Amino acid sequence: MSVDLSVNIGGGLTLANPFIAASGCFGYGVEYAGVVDLGALGAVAVKGLFLDEREGHPPERIVETPSGMLNAIGLQGIGVRRFVAEKLPRLRECGAVVIVNICGSSIEEYAEVARILDGAEGVAAIELNISCPNIEKGGMMFGSSLRGTHDVVAAVRRVTRLPLIPKLTPNVTDVASFAVAARDAGADAVSLVNTFLAMAIDVETRRPRLSNVVGGLSGPAIRPIAVRMVHECRQAVSLPLIGMGGIMNAEDALEFIIAGATAVQVGTANFVDPFIWKKLLAGLTGYLRRHGLAGLTDVIGSLELPARNAPCA
Amino acid sequence: MPVDVDAVVLSNARLSPDYNVLALAAPDIAIRAKPGQFVMVKPGRGDHPLLRRPFSVFEVLRDTGGVTGLSLLNKRIGVTTRTLFGLEPGAAVRCLGPLGRPFSPAAPPERAWMVAGGVGLAPFHGLAAALRARGVESTLFYGARSAGELFRLDAFRRLGVRLALATDDGSRGDHGRVTLPLERALRRLDPAVPLRLYACGPTPMMRAVTNLADAHGRRTEVSLEQVMGCGLGGCYSCVVPIRRGGEAPRFVRSCLDGPVFDGGTVVWDGLGAG
Ligand SMILES: Cc1cc2nc3c(=O)[nH]c(=O)nc-3n(C[C@H](O)[C@H](O)[C@H](O)COP(=O)(O)O)c2cc1C
Numbered sequence: 300m301s302v303d304l305s306v307n308i309g310g311g312l313t314l315a316n317p318f319i320a321a322s323g324c325f326g327y328g329v330e331y332a333g334v335v336d337l338g339a340l341g342a343v344a345v346k347g348l349f350l351d352e353r354e355g356h357p358p359e360r361i362v363e364t365p366s367g368m369l370n371a372i373g374l375q376g377i378g379v380r381r382f383v384a385e386k387l388p389r390l391r392e393c394g395a396v397v398i399v400n401i402c403g404s405s406i407e408e409y410a411e412v413a414r415i416l417d418g419a420e421g422v423a424a425i426e427l428n429i430s431c432p433n434i435e436k437g438g439m440m441f442g443s444s445l446r447g448t449h450d451v452v453a454a455v456r457r458v459t460r461l462p463l464i465p466k467l468t469p470n471v472t473d474v475a476s477f478a479v480a481a482r483d484a485g486a487d488a489v490s491l492v493n494t495f496l497a498m499a500i501d502v503e504t505r506r507p508r509l510s511n512v513v514g515g516l517s518g519p520a521i522r523p524i525a526v527r528m529v530h531e532c533r534q535a536v537s538l539p540l541i542g543m544g545g546i547m548n549a550e551d552a553l554e555f556i557i558a559g560a561t562a563v564q565v566g567t568a569n570f571v572d573p574f575i576w577k578k579l580l581a582g583l584t585g586y587l588r589r590h591g592l593a594g595l596t597d598v599i600g601s602l603e604l605p606a607r608n609a610p611c612a
Numbered sequence: 613m614p615v616d617v618d619a620v621v622l623s624n625a626r627l628s629p630d631y632n633v634l635a636l637a638a639p640d641i642a643i644r645a646k647p648g649q650f651v652m653v654k655p656g657r658g659d660h661p662l663l664r665r666p667f668s669v670f671e672v673l674r675d676t677g678g679v680t681g682l683s684l685l686n687k688r689i690g691v692t693t694r695t696l697f698g699l700e701p702g703a704a705v706r707c708l709g710p711l712g713r714p715f716s717p718a719a720p721p722e723r724a725w726m727v728a729g730g731v732g733l734a735p736f737h738g739l740a741a742a743l744r745a746r747g748v749e750s751t752l753f754y755g756a757r758s759a760g761e762l763f764r765l766d767a768f769r770r771l772g773v774r775l776a777l778a779t780d781d782g783s784r785g786d787h788g789r790v791t792l793p794l795e796r797a798l799r800r801l802d803p804a805v806p807l808r809l810y811a812c813g814p815t816p817m818m819r820a821v822t823n824l825a826d827a828h829g830r831r832t833e834v835s836l837e838q839v840m841g842c843g844l845g846g847c848y849s850c851v852v853p854i855r856r857g858g859e860a861p862r863f864v865r866s867c868l869d870g871p872v873f874d875g876g877t878v879v880w881d882g883l884g885a886g
C-alpha cells in the first residue's frame with residue numbers, strides 16, 4: 300500500500316512531503332546540492348535575507364548546551380538581489396521547492412525584499428522572519444508585539460500574492476495571540492518556533508560564551524515547549540501551521556503533526572546528520588503503514604485530548 | 613562529495629594522559645582525503661553532546677591490501693574529546709568527510725616548513741607524506757608543553773622530514789616557543805631559496821608564524837580550528853574574517869573556504885576567543 304505524504308500548507312502550495320529544511324540551518328540550499336537530493340525534500344527554507352548584504356556577528360557564534368545549542372549568527376547574508384541572481388537558478392535546477400526567509404530593519408525593508416522575490420522565478424513561498432532573537436533592529440522587535448506582527452504581515456501582504464508564512468517567536472507569553480494577529484493581517488500559514496533567547500557563561504573567564512552575549516536556543520532541549528506552542532496555536536486558528544523545534548527523527552515530527560502542524564521544519568538535526576531526510580521519510584511512511592493510514596492528512600491535528608473535567612481517580 | 617560512515621574503532625593508542633591516536637575503519641573517506649582536510653565526528657548517538665566536532669585527518673592507514681581507514685590525533689579537552697580518548701576497539705564513531713579546502717603542497721625546488729603547536733600536529737602527517745611523494749625537502753618545527761608531548765617523531769623522520777623541536781619547559785629542543793627555532797632558521801635561509809610555510813596550532817602561534825614569515829618575505833598557509841556546527845556550509849558559525857586585496861574584511865566560512873587559509877589574509881584580531 301502506498302501512502303500519501305503530500306500536504307497543503309496554504310496559499311495554494313502543496314508539498315510532496317512535510318519535511319522542510321529550516322532557515323539558517325541549510326545555507327542557501329545550494330551548499331547541500333552535492334550531499335542530498337534537494338528535490339526530495341518537501342521544501343527548502345533558505346537563510347534569512349535582508350535587502351542588502353550583512354556581515355553578522357563576530358565569532359564565537361555558537362555554543363553547545365545540554366541537548367541543544369545557542370546561536371548568534373546575526374543573519375550574515377548576501378542580500379536578496381544576489382540571492383535571486385546567484386542562488387535561485389541553481390535551486391531551480393535541483394528541483395527544490397524554495398521558501399525564502401526574509402528579514403528587515405523596517406516594515407518598508409520587509410516589503411521591498413518581498414517585492415523583489417515576487418518578481419523572481421522559482422520562489423514557492425515567503426517566510427517572514429519576525430522572530431530572530433539575534434539582531435538589534437528588526438526580527439523579534441516586530442514579532443514580539445501584536446501590533447508589529449500585524450503591520451509587517453499586512454505590509455508584505457500588499458506587495459505579494461506568494462504564500463506568506465510569518466515565523467513566530469516563542470519569546471512571548473501567549474504565542475497563539477500572535478498566530479491570530481498574523482492570520483488577521485493576511486497570512487496563509489504560520490511557522491513556529493524560532494529559537495528561545497538564551498545565554499551561556501564560561502565560569503573560568505566569567506565571560507559570555509557568545510560574542511553577542513545572548514543567542515537563540517535550538518535542538519531537542521526546546522522540543523516539548525515547541526510542541527505545546529503548536530498545540531496552543533492549533534486551538535486558536537485554523538491556518539496551516541508549520542512546526543519546528545528539536546525534531547531529530549520521524550517520531551518527533553509526528554508529535555508536531557499530531558498536535559496540529561501540517562508540515563515541519565528540521566534545523567539543528569541537519570547539522571548532526573545531513574542525510575536525515577531519507578530517514579525521516581522512511582520513518583513517517585512506516586508509521587502510516589503501521590497504523591493502516593492512507594495519508595498524512597489523517598494524522599494532522601489528530602490529538603486525542605482527555606475528556607475535560609473528568610472526575611478525579 | 614562527502615560520505616558519512618559508522619566507523620569502527622580499529623585501535624586506540626594512548627600517547628600520554630591527554631593525547632591519543634584513534635584509528636577508524638573509514639576507508640571510503642580516507643581514500644579521498646587530501647592533506648589538510650577534516651572530518652566531522654560524533655561518538656555515540658545521543659543528544660548530549662549533540663553536535664559533531666571537526667578533526668583533521670591525521671594518518672591515512674594502509675595495509676598490504678590498500679587503504680583501511682584513517683586516524684585522528686585527539687587531545688582530551690571537552691565532552692567529545694574525553695569520550696574519544698576512552699573508546700575501545702570495536703566501538704563505532706560517526707564520521708563525515710572528507711571536508712574543506714586542503715593545503716596546496718609545495719613542489720620542488722620549493723621547500724616546505726611545517727610549524728605545529730600541540731595537537732596542531734594533526735594535519736601534518738598527511739602533508740608530509742604528500743610532500744615526500746613530490747620530492748619536496750621538508751622540515752617540521754614542532755612545539756609542545758614538554759618532551760612527553762612530542763609525538764610520532766619517528767613517523768615524520770621516516771617520511772624524510774627534518775625536525776626542529778621546542779618545549780615550554782625546556783625538556784627537549786628549544787626552551788620556549790616553537791617560533792624560536794623557526795626564527796633562527798628563517799634568518800639563516802638564503803632568501804633566494806623558495807620556501808612555503810604551513811602552520812597549525814593555537815591562534816597566537818599561527819599569527820606569530822604568519823607575521824614572522826611575512827617579515828622574511830615568506831607566505832604561510834594556516835589551518836584554523838574554528839568552532840563548527842555542521843562542516844558543510846549550512847550554519848555560518850565557523851566564520852573567519854578574511855581580507856582579500858584591498859577590500860574590507862569579510863566573514864567567510866572556515867568549513868568551505870578553509871580550514872586552510874593564506875595566513876596573510878586572516879584578520880587575527882577578529883578571530884574570537886577560541
Ligand atoms: C545556526 C542557526 C541559524 C538560524 N538562522 C535562522 C534564520 O536565518 N532565520 C530564521 O527564521 N530562523 C533561523 N534559525 C532558527 C531555525 O530555523 C529554527 O526555527 C530553530 O533552530 C528551531 O528548530 P531546530 O531545533 O530544529 O533547529 C536558525 C537556527 C540556527 C541553529
